[in-house]
Amino acid sequence: MRIVIAGGHGQIALRLERLLAAREHEVAGIIRKPEQAADLREAGAEAVVLDLETASPEEAAAALEGADAAVFAAGAGPGSTTERKDTVDRGAAVLFADAAVRAGVRRYVIVSSLGADPHHEGDEIFDHYLRAKGAADAYVLAKQGLDTTVLRPGMLTNDAGTGLVNLAASTGRGPVPRDDVAATLAELVESPATAGLTLELISGAVPVADAVRNAASAA
Template sequence: MRIVIAGGHGRIALRLERLLAGRGDEVAGIIRSGGQAADLRDAGAEPLLLDLESASVEEVAEVLRGADAAVFAAGAGPGSGAARKETVDRAAAVLFADAAVRAGVRRHVVVSAMGADPAHPGDEVFDAYLRAKGAADAYVRSLDALDWTVLRPGRLADGPGTGLVRLEARTGRGEIPRDDVAAVLAELVDTSATAGLTLELIGGSTPVPVAVKSVAGN
């Protein structure tokens, strides 16, 4: 399976790349700086140099062609202002989805955020982030040409993963290690029965494969 990941140098993406490469998948990560390439190669992924804030739909479609799945894990990141929440968290996600449609890549997994809502109120940067994520999610979910799954993790942590999660349409607030987010994404990528679902994710008591199979069967 070939999987292309937008935001390939992110903390979740690098973990996901290691997992996918380790199980034998062909993995590529889109990065905006050549200085990030070595980290992707160390994770077992092919670096693809492309700036999603300035690329055209056709340029992104070109790097997606031949893939079996696409994962949007890009983000403006902490410290960025409201403008980049709009250009990365919303516009780049929309661009990536449109490019997947053009390239004929149906399986599409989005890393979103708990509380994402295009109508989220407030004037803080985090409010703008939740609106941008919510708008991007709504756009992806409107595309019949994609078999999409939207994953909304709770508060992210860098501690070691437990392999035990709670994955449901609504979980309530909670923390989740990035290791476990990556593990769930790896399962979701090739579990097409989760297409059409928006799922929240926090730490829990269910092993990752069982949690994904459970939501896929609902």
């Protein structure tokens, strides 16, 4: 499979690129800064320089030409403004989904957040983030022409992954290593039976591959 990842230089994305390349997929990561390209090549991925905040629909679709799957793992990041929560966490996800349909890419996996909700209340920056993520999730799930899975990890850590997770429609709050998020994404990309699902992810006791199969069969 050819898999294109938005936010290709992110901490989860770089882990995912290594995993997918090791599985002999053809991987490309979309980045804003050309100087990040070397890190992607080291991870086994092709670097595509494109700013999804300012890209046209045509430019975004061109980046997805020939792909079999798209993963949206971009984010405005800590310390960003409420405006960028909207332009990146919502707007770029919407653009990427529209571009996937335009390019004929059906499989779409989006990295969201535990608690994401377009109707979330509050005025803090994190509240804006949860609303933006929730709005993006709702849009891509409803988008005709996409087979979308939404993954909502709990509190991200840089602990070494265990390969053991709790993946379900509702998990409750908890931490999860970025290693295990990437491993779960790698399984989800290859598991179209999870299309249409919104899945929460925290550390648990079930091997990742089994957790993905269980989630699909429980739907």
